[in-house]
Amino acid sequence: MDGTLVDTEPYWMSAQSDLIESYGGTWSHDEALQLVGSGLGRTAQTMQAKGVTLSEDAVISLLTDRVMEQITVSVPWRPGARELLSAIREAGIPTALVTMSIGRMAEHVRSFIGFDAFDLVVSGESVTHAKPHPEAYLMAAAALGVDPIDCVGIEDSIAGVTSSAAAGITTIGVPHYLSLDTSPAHVLWPTLVGRTVADLAEAHSLQRAGDRMPAAPLTESPHS
Known part of the structure; x- marks a missing residue:
């Protein structure tokens, strides 16, 4: 889905960056690319390693909410x-x-x-x-x-x-x-x-x- 049907990777990257920065950390584009295609459990664990103190489930829920909000505004369909x-x-x-x-x-x-x-x-x-x-x-x-x-x-x-x-x-x-x-x-x-x-x-x-x-x-x- 993400990246094949819809180009939501920028939405995920933005949500990840906002979350990490809210805890005083930094998040680079190269770091975000390492998570492309991965399970959300790995994403949550990476967020925690960057200083986010939420539980794994809470991280997944929060990131998902933010991506869904962006999709509601604009669905970035992949060409074809x-x-x-x-x-x-x-x-x-x-x-x-x-x-x-x-x-x-x-x-x-x-x-x-x-x-x-x-x-x-x-x-x-x-x-x-x-x-x-x-x-x-x-x-x-x-x-x-x-x-x-x-x-x-x-x-x-x-x-x-x-x-x-x-x-x-x-x-x-x-x-x-x-x-x-x-x-x-x-x-x-x-x-x-x-x-x-x-x-x-x-x-x-x-x-x-x-x-x-x-x-x-x-x-x-x-x-x-």
Whole structure:
């Protein structure tokens, strides 16, 4: 969700910075980048290490509230994401939103999409092990009643790509804040703009046929 469907990373970074500064600490952009794609438990622990005295649950709740407030004002959709998701739904393909944000945050974003985009949501509090562990994706596949090898995952972060690939899912990386060149993504797309269900099917077919991309994943043009 964060970074793939909506560009909420700046919202999270702003909320983190405000919280740490309220305790007299400092927070850099580089430090914030280290948390992209991580579970909120790790984020909360990092905030505590920077001097925040709130409990882990309180930190997660406070950061989530602040990000949700910003989303209500402006939903920062990632280019091409809603369009591709709409085409997937029109094709009758089951979908799951697999995010390490908490459930109420995921449902908040979901409410702005404008159509019934997902059959289910697997959120941060649904799992014992956060991304990059594969639990969240395995849980999503099981809930949809499909084998992970028949799934395609789209991710923007190293943790997310690692989680999806480790679950045995054909994984498409769409890098945003972080390079995915050395990640386990099976293919890299620079954007979702112009992408179609046929593009997803092709990526999946190539991966399952064993026609894998080179060690440094191939970066394709949006309409290749």
